[in-house]
Amino acid sequence: MTTTTQPSTLLTRYLQTLKGATPNSAAAAFYASLDTISSISPSITASIINELRDQRGNLKLIASENYSSLATQLAAGNLLTDKYAEGYPHHRFYAGCDNVDAIEDEACQLACTLFGAEHAYVQPHSGADANLVAFLTILSAKVQRPLLRELNLEDPSKASREDWATVRAAVHNQRLLSLDYYSGGHLTHGYRHNISSHLFDVHTYSVDPETKLINLDRLRTQLHEVRPLILLAGYSAYPRKLNFAKL
Known part of the structure; x- marks a missing residue:
């Protein structure tokens, strides 16, 4: 046998x-x-196991990486990945998103509790996405909505092609002042290989070549010269504390 x-x-x-x-x-x-x-x-399984070995055998020093719990990993790997849920909880573009809404609501509540916040937006999956959301929110609040009000419009889809061209030109003509990438700035802060460089007229400041520090007096002068819509005071690889009160 x-x-x-x-x-x-x-x-x-x-x-x-x-x-x-x-x-x-x-x-x-x-x-x-x-x-x-x-x-x-089998090759994908092998890569997952190799990643497990790498994470157990090496110390990660990349701030944007994570050590997620197994429960988080399993929650991210189920049939919810099949869903299309564009929009916000209870304000989706499609029906059938009740279960996704419940999960996103809970995530927002947990984030508010954790950070002591009144509002949380948990859809960005990375810092780069979060920065993009922040940029677009500022452009909408400071440029787009005021212009639409001048045109007696609330809904941008109601604007004529001519009026919308005016709004677009104004939105994409705003200045951004950020730390130069090679001085430690983040690539989402106007680096030309990133979409942020297409959104803004980007100006940069640098560290002092002698002290390797940001000269706040020099930055203040540049700030008055450039007069940007946004001054970015967050970095990727600048290992110093910034005196925000003085800034």
Whole structure:
């Protein structure tokens, strides 16, 4: 009689090591998810396992990276990824988003509790997206909406082509003053390989070549000369505290 040996899965091997002890449900879920992925693409499973080894064996010093909980990883890997939920909770462009709305509402509430805030917006998946949202919000509040009011309009879709061209020209003619990329500024702060450079007329300031510090007096002079809509005082690789009170 010929017997066929079934390939050993990660979950099976994990359960065998327990010798009858109660399995950890989180570990079982993790191994089962890897087995499911491996049944379609073993190479992707191998990359996930290699990333696990890398994260356990190396210290991450990139501020924008994360150490997410297994519960977070599992919540991000389910059928909710099938949903199309453009818009905001309870104000979507399509129906059938009730479950997504409930999750986003809870995320906003948790963020408000964590940071002591009155409002939270949790859709940006990265700092780059969050910066873009901030830019567009400022441009809308400070430039677009005032111009639309002058045209006696609230809805931009009601503007004529000529009026909308005027609004667009004004929105994209605003100045941004930010730390130069090579002095430690972030690439979303007007670097020409980033979309932010297309949104603004970008001007930059630099660190002092001798002290390697930002000269606030010089920056203040430049600020009055450029008169930007936005002065960016956040950085990517400037390892000094900034005196915001003096600024």
